[in-house]
Amino acid sequence: MKKIFIRSASYISAQETFNNGLFTGSPIEYTETILPFAEPSYKDFMNARQLRRMSKVVRTGVTTALRCLKDAGIETVDAIVSGTSYGCMEDSEAFLKSIVLQNEQALSPTSFIQSTHNLVSAQIALTLKCHNYNTTYAHRGFSFEHALTDAVLLLNEQSAENALAGSADEMTGFTWNVLRRFGLFKQQAVSNLSLFNSNTRGSIAGQGSGFFLLSGNHNENDYAQIDGIELIYKAGGGDVKNEVARFLSAQKINAGDIDLIITGRNGDMLQDKMFDDMHNTVFANVASINYKHLCGEYPTSSSFALWLAANIIKQKQLPPCFEETGIDAEKINRILIYNCYQYRYHSFILISKCN
Amino acid sequence: MSDKIYIAGLGIISAIGNNVQECLYALKTGQAGMAKAVFLKTVHASEIPVAEVKLSNDELAEKTGLSNKLSRTALLSMAAAKEALNDAAIENIHAFRCGFISATTAAGIDKTENFFTDVLKGYGKGNLHDVVYHECGSITQLVADKLSISGYTTTINTACSSSANSIMLGARLIKAGMLDVAVAGGTDALAKFTVNGFNTLMILDKEFCKPFDENRNGLNLGEGAGYVVLVSEAVANSLNKKMYCELKGYSNTNDAYHQTASSPDGMGSYLAMQQALAAAHLNTNNIDYINLHGTGTYNNDMAEGAAIQRLFKAPYPKMSSTKSFTGHTLGASGGIEAVFSSLAIKHGFIYPNLRLQTPIPEFPFVVETGFSTQPVQHVLSNSFGFGGNCSSLIFSKL
Numbered sequence: 001m002k003k004i005f006i007r008s009a010s011y012i013s014a015q016e017t018f019n020n021g022l023f024t025g026s027p028i029e030y031t032e033t034i035l036p037f038a039e040p041s042y043k044d045f046m047n048a049r050q051l052r053r054m055s056k057v058v059r060t061g062v063t064t065a066l067r068c069l070k071d072a073g074i075e076t077v078d079a080i081v082s083g084t085s086y087g088c089m090e091d092s093e094a095f096l097k098s099i100v101l102q103n104e105q106a107l108s109p110t111s112f113i114q115s116t117h118n119l120v121s122a123q124i125a126l127t128l129k130c131h132n133y134n135t136t137y138a139h140r141g142f143s144f145e146h147a148l149t150d151a152v153l154l155l156n157e158q159s160a161e162n163a164l165a166g167s168a169d170e171m172t173g174f175t176w177n178v179l180r181r182f183g184l185f186k187q188q189a190v191s192n193l194s195l196f197n198s199n200t201r202g203s204i205a206g207q208g209s210g211f212f213l214l215s216g217n218h219n220e221n222d223y224a225q226i227d228g229i230e231l232i233y234k235a236g237g238g239d240v241k242n243e244v245a246r247f248l249s250a251q252k253i254n255a256g257d258i259d260l261i262i263t264g265r266n267g268d269m270l271q272d273k274m275f276d277d278m279h280n281t282v283f284a285n286v287a288s289i290n291y292k293h294l295c296g297e298y299p300t301s302s303s304f305a306l307w308l309a310a311n312i313i314k315q316k317q318l319p320p321c322f323e324e325t326g327i328d329a330e331k332i333n334r335i336l337i338y339n340c341y342q343y344r345y346h347s348f349i350l351i352s353k354c355n
Numbered sequence: 356m357s358d359k360i361y362i363a364g365l366g367i368i369s370a371i372g373n374n375v376q377e378c379l380y381a382l383k384t385g386q387a388g389m390a391k392a393v394f395l396k397t398v399h400a401s402e403i404p405v406a407e408v409k410l411s412n413d414e415l416a417e418k419t420g421l422s423n424k425l426s427r428t429a430l431l432s433m434a435a436a437k438e439a440l441n442d443a444a445i446e447n448i449h450a451f452r453c454g455f456i457s458a459t460t461a462a463g464i465d466k467t468e469n470f471f472t473d474v475l476k477g478y479g480k481g482n483l484h485d486v487v488y489h490e491c492g493s494i495t496q497l498v499a500d501k502l503s504i505s506g507y508t509t510t511i512n513t514a515c516s517s518s519a520n521s522i523m524l525g526a527r528l529i530k531a532g533m534l535d536v537a538v539a540g541g542t543d544a545l546a547k548f549t550v551n552g553f554n555t556l557m558i559l560d561k562e563f564c565k566p567f568d569e570n571r572n573g574l575n576l577g578e579g580a581g582y583v584v585l586v587s588e589a590v591a592n593s594l595n596k597k598m599y600c601e602l603k604g605y606s607n608t609n610d611a612y613h614q615t616a617s618s619p620d621g622m623g624s625y626l627a628m629q630q631a632l633a634a635a636h637l638n639t640n641n642i643d644y645i646n647l648h649g650t651g652t653y654n655n656d657m658a659e660g661a662a663i664q665r666l667f668k669a670p671y672p673k674m675s676s677t678k679s680f681t682g683h684t685l686g687a688s689g690g691i692e693a694v695f696s697s698l699a700i701k702h703g704f705i706y707p708n709l710r711l712q713t714p715i716p717e718f719p720f721v722v723e724t725g726f727s728t729q730p731v732q733h734v735l736s737n738s739f740g741f742g743g744n745c746s747s748l749i750f751s752k753l
Contacts, residue, residue, distance in 0.1 A: 080609075085490055087512070096464075096471045096548060104398045104551050112552035113615055113741075116460070117491065117512035122742025125609040131626055134609040134744060135520055138462075139492035139510040146509045150524070153531055177478040178470075178486060233496075233508065299490075 004152050004214050005354060006223040007162070010067035011210030011307040012037055012060040013295040014192070018067070023311060027294055027321045033189045034171050035206040035296035046127070054123065055090050060209035061120035061168035062127060068164060068213040069128075077213070078160035079133040080121050081150045083143030083167040085299030086175070087117035093174050120168045120209075133160065141341025143167060144300040145231055145349070148212075152226065155216040166211030167300035176205050184297070184342075186267070195267035195293040203266035206296015210303050212310070223310040224351045227251055227334075232346040240346050241282050247348060258350075259332040260312070261288040262305045264339030266297045271343060278338065287327045289318070302339040302347055309335040313353050360526040361591040361598040362583050362750070364443025366435040366540075367694045369579035369681045370406035373418070374438055379698060382706050383726050387680050389563045389575050394427075395545045403559050405545055406577030406682025421501065426463035426488045427544035427578070431687070432498045435580035436538055440502060443536075443584035444596055451535035451590060454507035455499040456525040457582075458517030458541030460686040463488030465546045494542065506534055512686065514740030515648075516607075517541050518581065519689030519748055523605040525585045535590050540582030540690025549685065550576055556615065564651035564683075566676035567660065567722045569713040574650040577682025581690030583697060600700040603733070603751040604635025610743035616654050621662030623745035624648070628666055628735060631747035641733050642672045642749075644705055646692045647722070648737040649676025650683050659737065660718045671720040672735070673727075675708035689738035689746065696734040696750045703728045 011017040014035035015027055028038060037060055042051055045063045054062065061082065069077065091114035098107050116122075118136040125134050133154065137146040144167035151165035179185060186202040195204055214226070230247040232240050248255060261283055265272045279288060295304040312318055317329045334352040341347075367374065370388025371381035381388070388406040395405060408415075408431060415430035416423035419437065423430075436455070445451065466485040473481035488494055495510040507528055511520045518541025525537030543549075553559050553576060560573035583602075591598050608630060610623025617623070632639065648659055663674070677695050678684075684691055698704060708722040734750045 085492065087491075095552065096468065097475065099468065099547050099551050100471050100475055104547060107551055107555045109552070109555035112548075112555055115552075116514050116741050118514050118740070118742040118744060119614070121513075122609070122614060122744065125611045125743055126614070129611050131608050131611050131623060133607050134513070134742075135607060136512050137509055138490070138512040139495065139508070140490055142509065143492065153527055156531065157527070178474065178481075178483075181479075181483055231507075233505070 001152065001156055002216060004155055004216060004226045005218050006226065006310050007213040007215050007219060008068040008071035009212050009223055009307050009310045010064040011208065011304060012039060012064055013208040013304055014038055014206055015294050017307060022319045023315055023317065025320065027193065030192045031189050033185065033205065034176050035192060035204060037207055055088055055114055057088055057168045057170035057209060058119055058123055062123050064209055065124045065164050065166060065211040068211045072213045076128050076130050077162055077164050079151060079154050079163035080124050080130065081135050081147045081163060081165045082121045083137040083147035083300055084117055084169055085138060085140050085143045086169050087138060088115050088119050089170050089172050089175055091115040093172060141299045141345030142231055142347065144303045145229060145347045149229055151214050155214060162213060162215045164211050164213055167303040168209035169298045169300045170207045171205045171298065192293050196265060196290065198267055199269050201268055201270060203268050203292065203297035206298045206301060208295050208298060208301060208304050210307050218354055222354050223314040225354045227350040227352055230348040233344060234346065244282055244348060251350060255283050255286055258286050258334055258336045260327065260335045261286050262291055262309055262335060262337045263288055264292060265290045266292045274340065289322050289325060299341055302337060302349065305337040305339060306349055309337055309351055359588045360529055360602040361586050362600050362602060362697050363586045363591065363594060363598055364439045364584035365599065365694045365697055366437065366439030366442060367581045367691055368408055368431055368434045369684065369691055370408055370577050371680050373410060382680060385707060385709060387563060387709055389682055397547050397550055399550060399554060402561055403550065403554065404563060404575055406575055407545060408578055424484060426466045426494060428459055428462055428465065428542050429488060429494045429497050431544055431578065431580040432457060432494060432542035433501060436498055436502060436582045439538055439582040439584050445536065445594065452506045453504050453536040454528060454534045455495060455504040456509055456521040456537055456539040457495040458511045458521040458686045459491050459494055459543055460512055460514055460517060461543050461546050461549055462491040462494050464548045465544050468547050504538065513744040514742055515685050515688060516738040516740040516744040516746045517686040517689065519738035519746035520607055522583060522689065522693055522748060523607060523746060526602050526605060529585060529587050535587050537585045538582050539585055541686040542580035543578055543684055543686040545576060545578040558652045560651060563710060564679060565710045566649035566651040566679050566708055567656050567715060568711050569715050571651045571653060571656060573652050575682040577684040579681060579684045579687045579691055581687055581694045583693050598753055599697040601751045601753060602748065604631040604749035606630035606634060607746045610745055612743060615741050617658035619658065621658035623743050624659050624737065624739055625662035625666055627745040627747040628662065631749050635749045637733060637749065639667045642735045643731045644699055644734045645672050645674035646696050646734060646736040647674055647676040648739045649678055651678065660715060664718055669719060673705045673723050675706050675723045677706050679709035692736050693748060696736045699734050700731050700750055700752050703731050705729060
């Protein structure tokens with residue numbers, strides 16, 4: 001696989017990621033049970049009529065995609081690939097509720113039309129009038145990684161010069177209340193900024209949408225290069241260590257060559273032990289930071305981590321909230337993102353400064 | 356790495372049969388699968404015909420060895436994927452990097468519907484087991500785990516073109532050297548969600564559908580699953596059986612016209628067919644048979660027909676919509692029709708398009724009305740969906 005370059009990156013999350021506020025000021029503190037989207041003004045990207053017709057997950061997805069193109073100075077793309085685990089949750093719920101409450105009678109088609117998983121990729125194509133490759137992955141904790149892998153494959157096949165890869169996932173109060181019964185989320189609201197001090201089970205729910213414009217050719221304004229993606233599906237952690245070691249050796253690096261690990265600790269005291277174990281063994285002595293206190297837990301949150309990693313390399317700095325770690329951002333040339341979703345979906349994305 | 360992709364195994368379950376042999380028999384004898392819903396509990400059962408698989412969840416559970424409490428989408432997926440793997444007769448699947456590339460649009464929503472009825476009375480209510488398989492990927496993962504497939508496993512949801520895209524991805528992963536074998540296709544069970552959804556769009560025919568008929572009046576929803584086993588050249592050479600055919604070309608495009616409607620000139624469909632031909636290094640006159648997307652809605656058939664008229668010229672290839680047998684099985688349709696296309700090549704079959712009375716006068720071609728046999732070298736299979744997603748696959752004789 002050849003190196004793939006991140007030309008532009010845009011993200012809407014609970015933090016000010018869209019306008020880079022996370023890198024210039026303090027993070028936003030929340031005490032709600034679901035971290036909301038910190039939505040920007042959309043007026044540069046769509047008119048009021050378009051905006052009214054789009055649900056939150058769609059308008060955040062489409063806007064970050066359009067922003068990627070704008071930042072890269074291009075009008076269209078050769079491929080649009082996105083990942084979503086939950087799809088358009090708000091509209092799916094609305095249609096399901098109306099089926100039950102109205103006993104399948106006199107239903108409105110709107111929420112059905114807006115419920116399909118491929119809506120974000122489709123609306124990007126429609127907005128750009130783009131007839132090129134277009135697809136959507138919906139595979140739980142790997143949905144974003146599979147979108148990214150597809151885009152990397154396309155660029156390797158030379159069937160695309162550039163590709164938009166990203167993800168979009170939302171959370172509603174209704175689904176939160178259902179998922180809470182599975183123990184996915186903390187029973188009480190906590191401050192997101194003290195997520196890792198709670199010593200309780202469960203995480204804090206989040207949502208986020210973002211896109212990356214990828215290219216097979218290097219340009220001096222690129223954020224970073226993607227060196228490799230390794231996905232390990234396993235219940236239990238044992239074999240993961242061996243497979244990570246194999247991945248690093250295939251990349252011809254040692255753990256010590258990694259300057260920073262961004263880990264998917266989510267504040268669940270049991271799941272986080274798995275990260276501690278990896279950190280004490282495979283990645284001993286490698287600097288690390290967490291990200292889910294900023295964006296919350298959702299199946300495609302590794303895209304937030306990629307946005308963060310790409311910006312740390314490009315801007316040669318860490319967001320101010322990581323100042324206390326004492327990590328010298330100037331020396332960060334290679335970052336490994338290690339996320340794990342619900343104990344089973346282990347994902348490793350290795351990126352580095354363009355060379 | 357493999358330049359060529361072969362189809363080594365086929366598996367299917369649909370309203371016209373619980374396996375490949377039964378489906379082929381129905382195609383030969385012209386028996387459609389639509390009827391009044393028996394297993395789907397909907398208030399619309401008496402007015403909207405559907406193409407149901409003729410097995411209950413208990414019977415599907417017994418056939419597959421899975422629990423009868425699981426989503427019907429998972430049971431259907433297991434039935435067809437297992438048949439495909441057995442058919443490929445790969446002695447030791449663990450000797451190869453084998454992946455499972457599936458597709459679904461509704462996933463476990465048949466169970467979520469039950470859950471909603473209860474949970475709307477209070478958040479503590481409803482059986483949590485009914486929402487475990489709500490996410491598309493959870494159905495795929497369940498079946499992959501049961502089949503002991505541990506290679507690259509993913510789920511595509513591009514609405515009604517989903518499983519054509521999973522077959523395309525399976526081929527690309529093999530060509531890229533990431534897999535040796537890919538079980539690729541899709542599954543969808545009938546659900547109140549989709550029946551009511553399509554009903555609100557007023558595109559469900561209250562009679563049995565009539566694809567490509569001047570007086571067509573909408574589609575019939577169906578259910579089922581279809582998978583092909585794609586293998587690299589090296590794997591094909593190692594197997595002690597004849598391959599069905601080669602997957603020679605594929606393309607994925609977007610109509611970029613409207614969320615649910617196709618453009619009048621079928622731009623997305625045109626580009627998908629044109630680019631699939633280019634990828635296969637074939638001309639339009641090489642195609643012997645087109646397995647149409649052919650849903651039977653006014654809009655789809657007009658757009659697809661216009662695209663064919665623009666791309667092809669007389670003498671036109673034979674064409675038919677097998678959705679006149681199986682109904683529109685949404686995320687399963689590309690997989691099911693890939694199975695039919697592979698069989699068309701292997702046996703030299705051309706399938707009929709049932710119930711055609713008046714061909715669409717605007718088009719210079721007429722779809723097939725009877726079952727026939729002839730040498731079939733290349734088949735083009737179309738799958739289009741909401742969101743403008745258009746994909747075409749080309750299957751070729753060895």
